Amino acid sequence: MHTNMSEKIAIVTGGSSGIGAAIVHRFTENKAKVISIDITEPEYDLEGCVHFTCDLTQEDSVKSVFAQIKSSFPVIDVICANAGVVPPWSRIKDTNFSEWKNVIEVNINSLFLTLSHGARLLKNNTGTIVVTGSINSWKGDANISSYVASKHAALGLIRSAALDLGQEGIRVNGVAPGPIATDALISRVKLRLDGSSVDVESYLQSVGQVTALKRIATIDEVINTIEFLASEKSSGITGQLISVDCGI
Secondary structure (H helix, E strand, O other): OOOOOOOOEEEEEOOOOHHHHHHHHHHHHOOOEEEEEEOOOOOOOOOOEEEEEOOOOOHHHHHHHHHHHHHHOOOEOEEEEOOOOOOOOEOHHHOOHHHHHHHHHHHHHHHHHHHHHHHHHEOOOOOEEEEEOOHHHOOOOOOEHHHHHHHHHHHHHHHHHHHHHHHHOOEEEEEEEOOOOOHHHHHHHHHHOOOOOOOHHHHHHHHHOOOOOOOOOOHHHHHHHHHHHHOHHHOOOOOOEEEEOOOO
């Protein structure tokens, strides 16, 4: 059952596509007022959602957007810090430094700026932050070292911000999806399988076979966990990163 969020105001970064767009849709279904922030415009037009276009890696842009938000919504209940990027596969010795820096900028520097400026608007005692991490917040991967490094850093920020903002009663948690069949993942898999006899569906089924539940998790299951962490039902939970990976 969905949570009644009729009196809640939520910010969602990376809200134009993928998991971010799914969060926006779920929260608006739950009657929350949602503020989407992304570098690209969303393709959807939802009642109850306003969008701000912003490069979250640029502090001046982040300051400007949060100032605009504050003028209309002085107090925020929920921040879903979801913006992120997954780079193409590359071994460390073949990774261009500019590509490395871009992943760090998008995945960790923008997260810091979101928490730093967004926390100032969160309601004391009930405000909550939910960060989209990854199973790579714990696990290494030979092909995406920059992504792994950024998601390890995100876990550090979750734990540190929980201790810091807990002084105002603000909770900070995260969700760690395993492989999820988003459009972005399917596009990456197609590139990796180019020239192979294996199709995308067979590949995803093989990935699922290594999990305890013998399948990959769904985007709805990820959103269910985010919804839980954003609600009062998780009021005693902070500083945690919860895996949604069907038991990898």
